[in-house]
Amino acid sequence: MADFSAYIPKLLKHEGGYANVAADKGGETYRGVSRVKNLTWAGWAIIDDYKRKVGPLKWNQVIQNAQLDALVNSIYKAQYWDKLKADFIKNQSIAEIMVDFYVNGGLVLRTIQKFVGVTADGIIGQQTVDAINKSNQEKLFNYIKLLRKKHYDNLVANDPTQRTFYEGWIERLDSFFFSGKGVAITGGTLFVVALVAFGIYKANNN
Numbered sequence: 001m002a003d004f005s006a007y008i009p010k011l012l013k014h015e016g017g018y019a020n021v022a023a024d025k026g027g028e029t030y031r032g033v034s035r036v037k038n039l040t041w042a043g044w045a046i047i048d049d050y051k052r053k054v055g056p057l058k059w060n061q062v063i064q065n066a067q068l069d070a071l072v073n074s075i076y077k078a079q080y081w082d083k084l085k086a087d088f089i090k091n092q093s094i095a096e097i098m099v100d101f102y103v104n105g106g107l108v109l110r111t112i113q114k115f116v117g118v119t120a121d122g123i124i125g126q127q128t129v130d131a132i133n134k135s136n137q138e139k140l141f142n143y144i145k146l147l148r149k150k151h152y153d154n155l156v157a158n159d160p161t162q163r164t165f166y167e168g169w170i171e172r173l174d175s176f177f178f179s180g181k182g183v184a185i186t187g188g189t190l191f192v193v194a195l196v197a198f199g200i201y202k203a204n205n206n
Contacts, residue, residue: 016031016060046067046071050063093178094144112132
């Protein structure tokens with residue numbers, strides 16, 4: 001089964017430390033946790049106390065505080081990993097790309113459910129988990145990766161102010177690769193998966 005402790009270092013590497021970028025709709029963030037979306041998160045009290053005692057944080061600065069580290073890990077585990085029941089997904093790379101999609105853009109769960117052949121209700125219950133585990137893992141991984149690329153393309157097309165983040169989003173996406181049974185995906189297979197992804201995506205957005 002997938003392991004959160006193997007994923008969290010990868011996540012935090014991409015999220016970095018402190019940031020407060022005007023173009024970022026998440027506003028002030030620490031290790032990717034948005035103050036706008038998580039106003040009552042206990043970690044902000046520690047961060048604000050640090051600011052009062054030490055001064056403003058620099059861009060990408062990480063505060064050396066074990067309690068804050070634990071709070072960061074906890075919010076990602078509870079709000080993302082556990083919500084997708086990732087502990088019960090057998091393939092680590094599938095679990096990671098699904099959860100990371102959820103963290104960095106939102107998860108199109110209904111589209112994934114259609115791909116694995118279950119009712120597209122947006123709820124990740126036991127039936128969906130079983131279908132994910134029984135599916136062709138490599139094809140599913142590459143399908144999710146294509147959906148995520150399309151998601152970023154649409155974000156920039158609909159809001160050009162987000163283009164400043166596009167290169168980083170793609171670099172982050174490209175850091176995830178399939179690990180498991182089977183050989184590397186062929187160009188022909190990728191083309192077929194891309195056609196399926198595009199067809200389902202259009203059906204969901206018409």
